[in-house]
Every structure is written in structure tokens, then in C-alpha cells.
Amino acid sequence: MTINQFNTQNLNVGQKLAIKYFSVAVVLFAAQILFGLIAGLQYLQPDLFYGVLDFNVNRTVHINAMIIWMLYGFIGASYWLLEDETGISIVGIKWGHFSFWLLTVAVIIVVLVYLFIQWGPGTDATIWFINEGREYIEAPRLADIGIVICMLIFFYNVAATVSKGKVTGITGVLTLDLVALAGLYLAGMFYTTNISLDQFWWWWVIHLWVEATWEVLVGCIMAWGLITTLGASRKIVTTWLYIEVALMFGAGILGLGHHYFWIGTPEYWFTVGGLFSALEPIPLVAMVVHAVYDSGKHGFKSNNHPAMAWLIAHAFGNFFGAGVWGFMHTLPQINLYTHGTQWTASHGHLAFFGAYATIIIAMFYFAVQKWRGGVTIRGDLVDSGWKWKWSLALLNIGVMGMTIALLISGYEQSQIERAIGGSTWLGYFQAQIHPWFVEGLVWRQIMGYITALGFILLVWDLLTIGKKEPLELESKVA
Amino acid sequence: MNKNKIWWSSEQFWKKTAIWVTALMFVILIFLSFDTINKITVGSNRVPSYSVINKQISYKFDTKRNFQVPVISEQDSPLFGKKLTEEQAEKLVTHGKKIVQGRNCMNCHTLLGNGAYYAPDLTKAWLDKAWGDEKYREQLMINFLMEPEKNARTFGSGRKMPNLNISKQEAQAIIAFLKWMSSIDTNGFPYNFNAISQGEK
Numbered sequence A: 001m002t003i004n005q006f007n008t009q010n011l012n013v014g015q016k017l018a019i020k021y022f023s024v025a026v027v028l029f030a031a032q033i034l035f036g037l038i039a040g041l042q043y044l045q046p047d048l049f050y051g052v053l054d055f056n057v058n059r060t061v062h063i064n065a066m067i068i069w070m071l072y073g074f075i076g077a078s079y080w081l082l083e084d085e086t087g088i089s090i091v092g093i094k095w096g097h098f099s100f101w102l103l104t105v106a107v108i109i110v111v112l113v114y115l116f117i118q119w120g121p122g123t124d125a126t127i128w129f130i131n132e133g134r135e136y137i138e139a140p141r142l143a144d145i146g147i148v149i150c151m152l153i154f155f156y157n158v159a160a161t162v163s164k165g166k167v168t169g170i171t172g173v174l175t176l177d178l179v180a181l182a183g184l185y186l187a188g189m190f191y192t193t194n195i196s197l198d199q200f201w202w203w204w205v206i207h208l209w210v211e212a213t214w215e216v217l218v219g220c221i222m223a224w225g226l227i228t229t230l231g232a233s234r235k236i237v238t239t240w241l242y243i244e245v246a247l248m249f250g251a252g253i254l255g256l257g258h259h260y261f262w263i264g265t266p267e268y269w270f271t272v273g274g275l276f277s278a279l280e281p282i283p284l285v286a287m288v289v290h291a292v293y294d295s296g297k298h299g300f301k302s303n304n305h306p307a308m309a310w311l312i313a314h315a316f317g318n319f320f321g322a323g324v325w326g327f328m329h330t331l332p333q334i335n336l337y338t339h340g341t342q343w344t345a346s347h348g349h350l351a352f353f354g355a356y357a358t359i360i361i362a363m364f365y366f367a368v369q370k371w372r373g374g375v376t377i378r379g380d381l382v383d384s385g386w387k388w389k390w391s392l393a394l395l396n397i398g399v400m401g402m403t404i405a406l407l408i409s410g411y412e413q414s415q416i417e418r419a420i421g422g423s424t425w426l427g428y429f430q431a432q433i434h435p436w437f438v439e440g441l442v443w444r445q446i447m448g449y450i451t452a453l454g455f456i457l458l459v460w461d462l463l464t465i466g467k468k469e470p471l472e473l474e475s476k477v478a
Numbered sequence B: 001m002n003k004n005k006i007w008w009s010s011e012q013f014w015k016k017t018a019i020w021v022t023a024l025m026f027v028i029l030i031f032l033s034f035d036t037i038n039k040i041t042v043g044s045n046r047v048p049s050y051s052v053i054n055k056q057i058s059y060k061f062d063t064k065r066n067f068q069v070p071v072i073s074e075q076d077s078p079l080f081g082k083k084l085t086e087e088q089a090e091k092l093v094t095h096g097k098k099i100v101q102g103r104n105c106m107n108c109h110t111l112l113g114n115g116a117y118y119a120p121d122l123t124k125a126w127l128d129k130a131w132g133d134e135k136y137r138e139q140l141m142i143n144f145l146m147e148p149e150k151n152a153r154t155f156g157s158g159r160k161m162p163n164l165n166i167s168k169q170e171a172q173a174i175i176a177f178l179k180w181m182s183s184i185d186t187n188g189f190p191y192n193f194n195a196i197s198q199g200e201k
């Protein structure tokens, strides 16, 4: 029996770089889950690591690891498909490797500082070197500059390669989208005492990333995935991509207003934000229709079943996490009570996992397949593929379970704290000690362990899948 | 079927639509942002100047707007009994905000409803009834911030705020920031907030 080892000879220049990004992404994903579990446990046992590794530290690592592993996943995915799309080798690949190491060293330092220094005095030096104290973009200013440099190098590589090679609809959209994605980061890079203005710009980064530029980026990855795995028609897929861009930006840009209800900003945002954000689910429905239709039309015939399954999981996860869960609390009449409660956390988990974690996991499967020399990985593997099937199931059940548990706690909290208790110190804790709330958090923790189990299985599977399978060429008949 | 003749299935049509829709929405957003930034600069109606910490602030129901709004009284009620100039007030609030960032308060608490959900929202913390009486509020807040473990309430949850090594001076700056933040017009969020005795009686 043949053993297909991981061999970088099987990869093109961009893909060799991509697997580096993917590898670090998996490690950071592990860190995210570990620190999420600790933070979740502190809700149930507040004395755990009290005064040593406090909730805010764990939460910072949890959500920062997430943002960074997803960015690594996106950069890796772009490098992965660039050569296929443009037909030429990446232009500045040396710089690509350089910026990979720069970014990785920076990330390691930032995490160590979060964990061991944790805080600083109220000076500019703290903001520059320790912690900026703003959710998701806590990274100190110096690290921000490093991130911007790496993003610029990455952008140069994409833009230069695309402009020299063949410009396709996918790479055209991808290039323009990356300009916006990197540019938006700058909106989060200055200090202001005015907390209203602070939050105004902060949402430019967070919302216009996840509900505009990231959505379009994964739209590009999806389009490429449908063409390569299923042989879908490029013309149709590209047309769909343009429709999705029009709908996503058409609704998502002004949908930003759903974060401007309560931060000091004027009342017209009730109308603008409520209306446009309520339209945001439309492109997400279109994406599901598109993915499922294309897959069905091609009879789900693919030589990479796990990747295919995760792409479908992405389409549905995006629709439910962002579209349904987002829509449920997006109108100001509801958001007045759900704003800043476990409701928000429920949506945040399903949306980030469903929309982004899923599609990057699909990329991991594309990567290991080719890295092993183009093996066929279907449902009928030698070990019947139990690992990928179980990790797919456990991860999705786990996150969905956490989402529902948090939703129940969130309902209780918006009722008892926000509506009745008036969101005072006392009102807050009346909601937190209510049995319905506590039960929700217990179930979140249980479902968190299931998620973690699924993740461990995923890593094991990625390291072993396809090792003993026939190469694609030999099994073309099926 | 001739693909080229159906306009709504043409790649070119959707490409152009995507570009124009994006551009249009972006222009509208820029336009609204300019307007909004104007309306939320410090010293505007919605976001009062930092010297508001010299005044008494309360949170009252406005029948016209149908929700509670911050009300700033005419008479002085300077924070820590010291009336500050606009510059001094700005310096103090700025110091407070930077401490809030440096200590990473927002990964336990929410401010204006944004942040983490492990601890109470601080938007109107200055006006919280749990401080008992306006007379003791400043001292109680200083005590709490400096020694949150000794002054813990937790209301049966056992969830305490850790000691973050906050000095008296830093506590005062934080409280200035919290007092100023409570004066921002947040369109009635938090709803139904039962504020500390507001001297109306």
C-alpha cells in the first residue's frame, strides 16, 4: 500500500506559502478554543484564576486569536488560489515569506504581553506597547503598524500578480476588496477621549469587516471553490459573485447604522440602520441558493468530500448565524433590550463560526489534499472517513448548542435586566443569578467541550487524512 | 435561448451594478458620517463638554421623545468639590479614558452597551442607585475602584471585580470619565434605568 507523505513538491509557490499561514491558523484556533473554555468556566466558577488570569485577559486572547487566525486563513486562501486564477507565479513571493515571519513573531509577542503583562498605566505608552483596550483590536499600536506593513506586502503580492497575469472576475473583486479591508483597519488606529466618536469609528472596522469586506472575500473563495471542485461554469459563478457584491455592499455598508442606535449618535440611524441591516440577509440567502444549486446540479460529485461539506456548512452557517441571528436583534425596537447581552454573544458565535471558520476549514482540506499529492478524499475512505465526519458533526453541533444556550440566557437577560431591571448594577446581577440564565451558561460550557472535542478530531484528521488513499489520477474512473 | 439578450443574466450588467451600488452607498455613508461626527463632537447637544463634570447630572423621562435623557442642572455640583476649567476637565477625563483602555475594562464591562458581558454596563454607572446617596457616592466609588474585593457586592453571584492596582488619583480620573459619559444622550439606552436620588423629591 502506498503512503502519501506531505510533500511541498506537490504545491506551487503560492501554495507553499499558504500552508504556512494555514498551520499557524490552526494553532491560533486551538488557542481561541482553550481560552474560550477558560472564560466560559469563569462564569460558572468566578474564583477560577481570579487575580491571576482574569476574565478580561482570557476573553482578549479568545477573540484576538480568532480575528488573527481568520486573517491568516484568508491570506493563506488568497495565496492558495492566486496562481491557479492568474496563471502566473506570485510576483513578490520572497516578501510574502518575510511578512509571514514578521507577522508571526509579532503575534507571539502580543499574546505573551497579553498573558504576562496584562495591563499598563493610563499613558500613551500602554496604548503603544501593551494593550489598546478596544474589543477585537486590542493589539497595541506598534503591533498595528506591523500588521499594516504585512497587509501592504500581501496586498502588493496580490495586486501585482493579478495585474501581470490573467484578470478574472474573482481576482478583480478580490483585489479591490483587499484595498477596502486593509484601509478600514486604519479607522481603528487612533486615540480619542470622546467615547462616542471612539465607538463610531470602532464599528467602521468591526462591522464593515464582517458584514461587508469579509463577506465579499469569502464570496470569492466560494466562487473559486465551486469552479475547482465541481467544475461549475465560470461565467455563471462570476455573475453570481457580482450580484452578491451588489447586494452585500448595497445593504451592508449602510447597515452599519444598526450599531449607531445607542452610542450618542443621532436618531436618524434608527431608520437608516434598521432598514438597511434588515436587508442584509438577502445576499446571504442568495449565497445559499447559489451554493446548494451548483452542488446539486453537479450531483455533489467531488474528489474532496470534507471540503465540499464544509463549503455547504459555510453557506448555511452564514445564512443562520449572520442572516437569521443577526436579523432577530437588528431592529432598534428589539435591540434596545438585547444590546450588549448574551443575545449578542449568541449571534457572535454562530456568525463567526458559521460564516468564516467553516470556509477556512474547507481550505485546510483543499490544502492537505494537494499537499499529499492530490489524493481523493471522499466518504468512502479506508477508515470510512469517520474522523472528518465526526469532527464535522461535533463542531457544528457544539457551536449550534452554544448558540442556543446563549440565546436562552440572552432572552432571560434582556427581560430581567434590560426591560425590568433597568440595566443597573443590581438589575444586572438579578439577571445573572436567575436559574434560567445559569442553566444556559452551564449548557454553553458543555457544548463548548463538544466543540473542543470536534476540534481535536479535526486536527487529527487534517494530519492523517488521505495518507493511504489512491492518488486522484488512479481513481479517475469513479 | 440567447444569453446575450437577457439583460438580467448578463455578467457585464451585474458588474456595473455592483460598482455603482457600492459607490452610491459609500458616498451616502460618508455624507451621513460627516453629519454625525458634527453632532457628536464634545460640546454638542448630544455629547456635552468635559466641564459637565462640574454640574449635577440626572436621567429623566422626556415625554416628547418618549424615553429617558440626561439632564444637566444649571447649578454647580463640582466633582470632588473642585471646580475645573474646560482644559483641566478634559485632561482629567482623558486620563480616565486612557486608564480604562490600559486596564482593559471593556473585556469585562460594556460601555455604551459595547464590550463584554461579564460585568454591569458602565454607561450610567455614575447614576447607579447602588451608590446609595449622592453625598457618599464619590467616596464609595473611590473605595470600590481601589479595593473592589473588599467592597464587593456581587448580589449573590460571587463574581467579584479583581484588584487592578488603581491609585486614588487614577480612581478620580476614572470617575470623572464615568460622570462625563453618563451625560451623553444615548437615545434612551439603558431603558427604564432607575437612577440615584436626583434631588427632585
Ligand code: HEM
Binding pocket: A135, A210, A211, A258, A259, A277, A278, A280, A281, A318, A321, A322, A323, A325, A326, A327, A328, A329, A330, A331, A335, A338, A339, A340, A341, A344, A347, A348, A349, A351, A352, A355, B113, B114, B115
Ligand atoms: C458574518 C457576518 C457577521 C458576523 C461575523 C457578525 C458578528 C457580530 C459580533 C461578533 C457582534 C458583537 C460585537 C461586539 O462585540 O459588540 C455583532 C453584533 C451585531 N450584529 Fe452581527 N455579525 C454578522 C452579520 C450580521 C448581520 C447580517 C446582521 C443583521 C441582519 C447583524 C446584526 C448585528 C447587530 C444588530 C449587532 C449588535 C448587537 C448589540 O447591540 O449588542 N450581524 N455581530
Ligand code: HEM
Binding pocket: A032, A033, A036, A037, A038, A039, A040, A059, A062, A063, A066, A344, A345, A346, A348, A349, A352, A353, A357, A399, A444, A445, A447, A448, A449, A451, A452, B115, B116, B117, B118
Ligand atoms: C469552544 C468553546 C467556546 C467557548 C466556551 C467560548 C466562550 C466565550 C466567552 C465566555 C466569551 C465572552 C462573552 C462575554 O463577554 O460574556 C466569548 C466571546 C466570543 N467568542 Fe467564544 N467561545 C468558544 C468558541 C468560540 C468559537 C468557535 C468562536 C467563533 C469561531 C467564538 C467566537 C466568539 C466571539 C466572536 C466572541 C465575542 C462575542 C461578543 O462580544 O458578542 N467562540 N466566547
Ligand SMILES: [Fe+2]
Binding pocket: A207, A211, A255, A256, A258, A259
Ligand atoms: Fe453589524
